[in-house]
Each structure stands twice: as C-alpha cells, then as structure tokens.
Amino acid sequence: MSKLTDVPKRILIxxxxxxxxxxxxxxxxxxxxxxxxxxxLSSVAYAPGEVLLVLSIAGLSAYHFSPxxxxxxxxxMFTVVASYRQNVHAYPSGGGDYEVATTNLxxxxxLTVASALLVDYVLTVAVSISAGIENLxxxxxxxxxxxxxxxxxxxxxxTLMNLRGVRESGTLFAxxxxxxxAGVFLMxxxxxxxxVVLGDDMxxxxxxxxxxxxxxxxxGFALVFLLLRAFSSGCAALTGVEAISNGxxxxxxxxxxxxxxxxxxxxxxxxxMFCGIIALAAATDVRMAENPGRDLxxxxxxxxxxxxxxxVISQVAEAVFGHGSFLFVILAxxxxxxxxxxxxxxxxxxxxxxxxxxxxxxxxxxLHTRGDRLAFSNGIVLLAGAAVLLVWIYGAxxxxxxxxxxxxxxxxxxxxxxxxxxxxxxxxxAEKDPAARRRMVRARAINAFGAFFTGLVLVVVLLTKFTxxxxxxxxxxxxxxxxxxxxxxxxxxxxxEIAAPDAxxxxxxxxxxxxxxxxxxxxxxxALRALAYAKLMRSDTLEALSVNVxxxxxxxxxxxxxxxxxxxxxxxxxxxxxxxxxxVIEYVKSLRAQSPRDVVSVIIPEYVVGHWYEHFLHxxxxxxxxxxxxxxPGVMVTSVPYQMESSEAAKLRARRxxxxxxxxxxxxxxxxxxxxxxxxx
Numbered sequence: 001m002s003k004l005t006d007v008p009k010r011i012l013i014x015x016x017x018x019x020x021x022x023x024x025x026x027x028x029x030x031x032x033x034x035x036x037x038x039x040x041l042s043s044v045a046y047a048p049g050e051v052l053l054v055l056s057i058a059g060l061s062a063y064h065f066s067p068x069x070x071x072x073x074x075x076x077m078f079t080v081v082a083s084y085r086q087n088v089h090a091y092p093s094g095g096g097d098y099e100v101a102t103t104n105l106x107x108x109x110x111l112t113v114a115s116a117l118l119v120d121y122v123l124t125v126a127v128s129i130s131a132g133i134e135n136l137x138x139x140x141x142x143x144x145x146x147x148x149x150x151x152x153x154x155x156x157x158x159t160l161m162n163l164r165g166v167r168e169s170g171t172l173f174a175x176x177x178x179x180x181x182a183g184v185f186l187m188x189x190x191x192x193x194x195x196v197v198l199g200d201d202m203x204x205x206x207x208x209x210x211x212x213x214x215x216x217x218x219x220g221f222a223l224v225f226l227l228l229r230a231f232s233s234g235c236a237a238l239t240g241v242e243a244i245s246n247g248x249x250x251x252x253x254x255x256x257x258x259x260x261x262x263x264x265x266x267x268x269x270x271x272x273m274f275c276g277i278i279a280l281a282a283a284t285d286v287r288m289a290e291n292p293g294r295d296l297x298x299x300x301x302x303x304x305x306x307x308x309x310x311x312v313i314s315q316v317a318e319a320v321f322g323h324g325s326f327l328f329v330i331l332a333x334x335x336x337x338x339x340x341x342x343x344x345x346x347x348x349x350x351x352x353x354x355x356x357x358x359x360x361x362x363x364x365x366x367l368h369t370r371g372d373r374l375a376f377s378n379g380i381v382l383l384a385g386a387a388v389l390l391v392w393i394y395g396a397x398x399x400x401x402x403x404x405x406x407x408x409x410x411x412x413x414x415x416x417x418x419x420x421x422x423x424x425x426x427x428x429x430a431e432k433d434p435a436a437r438r439r440m441v442r443a444r445a446i447n448a449f450g451a452f453f454t455g456l457v458l459v460v461v462l463l464t465k466f467t468x469x470x471x472x473x474x475x476x477x478x479x480x481x482x483x484x485x486x487x488x489x490x491x492x493x494x495x496x497e498i499a500a501p502d503a504x505x506x507x508x509x510x511x512x513x514x515x516x517x518x519x520x521x522x523x524x525x526x527a528l529r530a531l532a533y534a535k536l537m538r539s540d541t542l543e544a545l546s547v548n549v550x551x552x553x554x555x556x557x558x559x560x561x562x563x564x565x566x567x568x569x570x571x572x573x574x575x576x577x578x579x580x581x582x583x584v585i586e587y588v589k590s591l592r593a594q595s596p597r598d599v600v601s602v603i604i605p606e607y608v609v610g611h612w613y614e615h616f617l618h619x620x621x622x623x624x625x626x627x628x629x630x631x632x633p634g635v636m637v638t639s640v641p642y643q644m645e646s647s648e649a650a651k652l653r654a655r656r657x658x659x660x661x662x663x664x665x666x667x668x669x670x671x672x673x674x675x676x677x678x679x680x681x
Contacts, residue, residue: 027250029258029265034177036244037266039124039345041181042338043237044273046131046398047073048281049312050233052288056295058226059213063282065227070278073234074271076453080241081267083417083450086443087245088259090423096245097416098353104419104426113412114357115480117242119473120408121346121353123401124239125387128346129154130398132339134311147396152388154340159384162347163377180338181269183331184313188276191320195283204315205323207285210297214290229464232406235457237274239409241266242416243349250348281312284319288312311335343387351379361491362484400469407465407473410458417451420444511599511634513540515591518568518603519584519625520544522553523560526605526642531568533640534603544570545587547580581624585632592634601636602629610646 027035034041051069055062091099097117102110129151136143136150143150194200244263251258289295292309294302310318313335321328351367355376358368366378394400424444431437462470516539520527527544534542544566548554554572561570573583584602591600604622622639629637 028252029262031174032244032247032251032258032262033265034174034341034344035250035348036247036345037262037270038177038338039128039239039243039342040237040241040266040270041177041273042128042335042342043239044184044270044277045313045335045339046127046311047234047237047274048277049288050236051230051278052281052286052312053290054226054230054233056211056287056289057214058223060211060287062223062226065230066278066282069227069231069234070275072231073237074275076235076457077238077241077267077271077274079446079450079453080238080413081263082446083413083420084241084245085260085263086420086447087416088248088263089256090420091245092248092256092259096248096353097242097412098356100419100423101412101415104422105415109415109419111362111481111484112477113415114353114362114484115477116408116411117353118350118408118480119476120239120406120412121350122383122386122390122476123404123408123473124346125155125158125343125383126390126394127236127398127401128339128342129158129387130391130394130396130401131311132336132342133396134398136336148392151391151396155343155384155387155391158340158343158347159380162344162380176334176337176341179330180334181273183327183334184273184276186327187317187320187331188273188280191276191280191283191316194320202280202284202319204281204284204286204319205310206287206296206315207319208298209287209303211287211289212295212297212302214295225464228460232457232461232464234274235406235410235461237270238413239406242409242412243345247348247352249352277313277316280316280320284316286312286315286319346383346387347380350383351376354379354382357484360488362488364487404469404473407458407461407470408477410454410461411477413454414451414458417447417454420447421451512595512597514599514601515540515595516542516601516603517588517591518542518544519605519622520546520557520570522557523564523566526607526640529642530603530605530640531566533638534568534601537601539601540598542568544568545573545584546570547573547575547583549575549578549580580621581628584625585628588629588632588635592632596634599634599636601638603638603640606639606641608641608643610644 048066048070051066052063055065087096087100091103093099098110098114101113130147132154133143133147133151191202194202241263244259244266248255248259251262287296288309292303293305293307296303296307296309314332317328317331321331354363354367357363358365367376367382390401421444424440424447428437428440428444431440466474514537516534516537518527518530518534520530531544544561546554546557558570558572573587575583588600588602591598602625604625606622626637626639629635
C-alpha cells in the first residue's frame with residue numbers, strides 16, 4: 001500500500017525534506033505578512049458588510065452610525081495589536097495565548113484559551129472559504145449553484161498547498177494578498193480623488209433601492225443593543241491577529257522583533273482598508289439587508305427571492321472603477337482569491353497550536369510530529385476535516401457561519417491580556433532597575449487596557465450573538481475542553497501505570513518456565529521454519545498446535561507429521577463450531593491457569609507478500625489471533641515471516657526505483673574545478 005500511495009503523494013506534496021533543513025522554511029517579514037495576517041487583511045472584504053447588514057434592521061436611518069462603529073473597531077484593533085506586541089517579546093516560543101494563559105493563570109485557563117483558538121481556527125477556514133465562494137459566485141453562476149461542493153474543493157486544494165510546507169505555501173499566497181491590498185488602497189485613493197477633487201457622483205448598484213426595516217423607529221435600549229450587535233459583527237476584522245503571536249518560531253531572526261513589526265504593519269493596513277471601505281460605502285449609497293429579496297425595495301416592489309446581493313466591496317469597486325472595467329475585474333478576482341487564502345492563517349495556527357498541545361499531552365501525540373515537508377501534516381488534515389464538516393452542515397453560508405465567529409478569539413484575547421498583566425506584576429516584584437520598571441509599567445498598562453476592552457467586547461459578543469448561533473461556538477469549546485482533559489488524564493494514567501519502579505517487581509522477575517506453542521495448519525515451508533526457530537528458543541516445553549476445523553485436513557496433517565518424523569509433539573484442538581481463534585485462546589489460558597508464573601510463547605508463521613491485494617488473501621487468521629492474544633496476560637506473540645516470490649519481486653522493484661535517476665538529475669561528466677592560478681606564498 002505504501003508503494004501504491006507514494007508516487008501520488010510525492011506528486012501532490014513534493015519530496016520529503018530532512019529535519020536539518022527546517023531553518024530553510026523560516027519566513028522573512030514580506031512573506032510572513034500574507035502567511036500569518038491574510039485573515040485580518042481579508043476580513044475587510046466582509047466585515048463592513050456585516051455592519052451594514054445589522055444596521056439595516058432599523059432601516060436606512062441607522063446607516064449614519066456606521067462611521068462611529070468603524071472608529072470603535074479601529075480603537076479595538078490598535079489596542080489588540082499594541083497588546084500582542086508585548087506578547088511576542090515576552091513569549092517568543094510560539095505558544096502564544098495558550099502559553100501566556102497557562103503560565104500566568106494556570107492550566108485550566110490555558111486549556112480554555114486553547115479550546116477557543118481551535119474552534120476559531122476551524123471557523124476561520126469555513127467562513128473565509130464560504131465568503132470567497134459567495135464573492136466568486138456573483139460572477140460565475142455555477143459556483144453559486146454548487147456552493148458546498150466548490151467550498152470543499154477549495155479546502156482540499158488549500159490543504160494540499162499547505163502540506164507542501166509553510167515556505168512554499170507562503171510564497172504562493174503572497175502575490176494575491178499583496179494584489180488585494182494594493183487594489184483596495186487604489187480604490188480608496190481613486191474614490192477619494194473622484195469624490196473630493198473631481199466632485200463625481202459615484203453611485204453603487206443598490207443606491208436606488210430602499211430598505212424596508214424589520215424594526216422601524218428603534219430607540220433607547222433597543223437601539224443600543226442593535227449598535228452593539230453591529231459592532232460585534234464588525235469585530236470580525238480582528239480575527240487572526242493572534243496567529244502572529246502563535247507563529248513567532250516561523251519568523252527569521254530576530255524573531256520577536258520581526259513578529260512585532262509584522263503585527264504593526266498588519267494593524268495599520270487592516271484599519272485603513274476597513275475605514276476606507278466603510279467611508280466609500282456611505283459615499284456611494286450602498287444598501288444591504290439580511291433578507292435582500294424581501295427587505296430591499298425598488299420602485300415600491302421587493303426584489304424577490306431571485307436577487308443575489310453582492311458584497312459591499314464589490315458594490316464599492318463597481319461605483320469607483322465602473323462595472324466590467326479592468327481594475328474592477330482585477331479587484332474582484334483578488335478579493336475572491338484572498339478570501340480563499342485567508343484560511344491560510346488557520347492552516348498555520350491550528351497545526352502549530354495542536355503540536356504544542358500534543359507535546360503537553362492534551363492532544364494525540366501524532367499531532368506533535370512534522371510530516372515529509374516539515375509541516376505539521378496531521379494537524380493540517382484534522383483542520384481541513386473539521387472545516388469541511390462545518391461547511392457541509394451550514395451550506396457554505398457565510399452569514400450563518402459568521403454568527404459563530406469571533407467568540408473564541410475574544411475569549412483568548414481577554415485571558416491572554418489578563419495573563420500578561422500578571423506576568424508584568426511578577427517581573428515588577430523582582431526588578432530594581434528604574435528604567436526597566438518604567439518599561440514594564442508601560443507594558444502592563446497596555447495589556448491591562450487590552451484585557452478590559454477585549455473583555456467588554458466579549459460580553460457584548462455573547463449578549464448580542466448567543467441566540468444567533470454563538471452558542472454553537474461555545475459548545476464546540478466545551479467539547480474541545482472536555483476531550484483534551486480526557487486525553488491528558490489518559491496519558492497521565494498510562495504514564496503512572498508503566499513507570500518503572502525503584503524496587504524489584506513482578507515485571508523484573510524471571511519467569512519460572514517458557515512454554516512455546518507453534519501454530520500449524522499444514523506441513524509446509526513456513527511451518528517448518530517456525531518450528532526451527534522455536535527450537536532455538538530453548539523453551540522448557542515445545543509443542544505444535546493445530547485446530548480441527550476439517551477432519552480430512554487434520555488426518556492428512558497427522559499422517560504427514562508422522563511420515564516426516566518431526567520431533568515436536570503435535571496437539572490438535574477440537575472445534576465443533578469450526579472456529580480457529582477461540583480454541584487457541586482457551587488453550588493458552590488453560591496453560592496460564594495451570595502455572596501462573598510460566599510464560600506462554602505463541603509462534604505464528606506468516607506469509608510476506610509483495611502486492612497490496614495479496615494481504616486480503618493471507619494472514620487473516622494470524623491477525624485475529626494476535627489481536628486477541630494481546631489482551632491475555634503472560635502471553636508473548638512472535639511472528640515468523642516467510643518471504644514469498646512476490647515479496648522478492650517487490651524488493652527488486654524497490655531497488656530499481658532507488659537506483660533510477662530522473663532525466664537531467666545525473667551529470668553527463670564530472671564537473672571540472674577551475675584551476676587556481678594565483679601565486680602561492
């Protein structure tokens with residue numbers, strides 16, 4: 001099977017890399033920015049739309065609150081970025097929020113943060129891919145008609161790209177991310193020039209529509225609640241900020257400084273694009289509604305269920321650049337592509353966090369090891385599977401999925417910043433240098449404000465989004481928390497159970513005798529080899545064991561045994577129900593019951609075949625027996641392999657593949673070294 005899958009594996013993800021080449025996969029800032037910050041950068045494609053969707057519930061009059069909501073989001077973004085710049089300097093090992101919370105607040109807080117981040121990473125993939133499919137679907141009807149299938153296909157493609165390694169995927173993702181950023185900045189600049197300098201009247205495709213409010217005339221507490229809900233939806237622009245603090249080990253040296261610089265660049269770019277799109281949406285009279293077919297009205301008539309609502313960024317680009325123009329098409333394509341690639345933030349964060357949790361024995365140890373391309377392959381595949389499940393359950397609908405979003409990330413924000421406050425308090429208790437103390441006090445103030453602000457936003461998000469789907473994210477966090485706790489308990493219990501005692505124990509006491517049993521069905525070469533091996537074991541007693549399933553075959557076995565004069569006693573077990581496994585198990589248990597201090601060694605001859613399909617035709621009884629005997633105390637199982645001709649042919653094929661050289665991989669002659677003509681002293 002390994003040979004059958006090795007060639008496609010190499011084609012898809014490339015040749016394996018040696019462990020000592022890990023340093024070659026580290027990222028410079030120009031590549032790290034799109035790798036770790038593609039999520040917050042791309043969220044400006046849907047976060048402004050989510051703000052307007054919520055405000056549309058109160059009608060068009062509520063749209064004038066959108067600039068103030070944008071200001072609140074900007075303040076929150078700068079606060080979070082400034083706080084995480086302290087994190088990457090204090091904890092550069094890559095544990096991020098999990099390490100900060102565990103070290104300063106305890107294992108339970110750390111596990112809560114880890115659960116929140118794992119859920120948020122899965123949602124990042126699902127939301128980003130679904131939003132990208134919706135953007136692409138506005139131009140290609142086939143994509144809209146097959147949203148789930150297309151979203152799953154994109155997830156599979158991204159998974160394969162990430163399995164090729166962080167460096168390769170980062171290089172591939174850098175170009176579309178930078179094209180998107182440049183396109184948005186060009187749109188903001190050109191729109192401002194046209195509106196302010198030229199005085200052009202730019203109008204979005206929905207500018208002539210009216211909004212039928214679901215709850216007209218909201219005031220007082222209801223209006224405040226609506227604004228808070230709009231603000232919580234706009235906070236989707238902050239998702240992925242924590243990925244840089246988790247990915248510090250992936251940066252080139254000096255790692256902390258490069259990560260802090262990348263954080264600042266990401267924050268500045270994200271808030272500028274977010275504010276610019278909100279401003280242009282207001283200037284071009286963009287209209288959005290949660291149910292556009294019913295709530296958007298043109299000439300007094302609802303648009304109907306067949307109407308497809310384009311995202312805010314697409315409407316603004318059409319108003320600024322013109323429908324069908326070259327720049328409009330480029331930005332639309334870059335937007336769809338960067339939304340797909342935004343999931344790359346999760347593909348880098350989830351496997352790395354999973355590796356750290358596996359090292360701490362909270363997740364299966366298989367997540368801790370790197371794959372052929374020095375990426376955490378098992379974590380990548382696990383993330384992809386969870387995202388595919390979410391996309392299938394929610395029908396690749398970003399509006400439904402986004403209600404589950406950002407709960408987990410603000411849980412991690414709040415606990416992380418609270419942990420940083422305790423970190424600085426602990427350091428201040430031992431620091432005497434006045435200059436160092438001033439720096440620590442300043443850093444503590446930043447983290448304290450961050451903890452307060454993000455905690456406040458977390459409360460807002462829970463209050464405004466709980467009934468709209470946020471409870472699913474909380475349920476996912478609880479499931480992750482319970483699962484990881486159970487895994488840790490299992491590993492701790494196993495470690496305690498297998499720990500070597502200081503004093504002598506029954507595990508170190510030599511058995512009284514060894515009773516060897518060789519399983520035979522016929523007298524053939526594998527059986528004779530197993531018998532020869534068993535004689536070398538110098539067992540106290542040795543016998544051959546067969547099960548009488550067919551009377552004629554058993555009689556033939558006895559006759560052949562006697563004819564050859566094999567000097568090992570043959571014992572035949574009756575099996576009236578034609579079973580093989582149970583009589584052997586019962587006989588072995590009876591030997592153990594007679595002499596509990598004896599060890600029973602069961603020797604099983606097995607065929608070694610060279611084709612994958614031959615495994616289904618041989619060794620099935622041996623596999624069942626070994627599986628049952630593993631649960632029998634005091635029983636040792638030994639397989640004696642017998643190589644068939646097909647296995648020899650398989651070895652020859654493997655040797656030929658090893659010696660085969662691809663065209664151009666072998667020099668056509670020795671490379672001549674240039675002669676040194678410099679004078680020697």
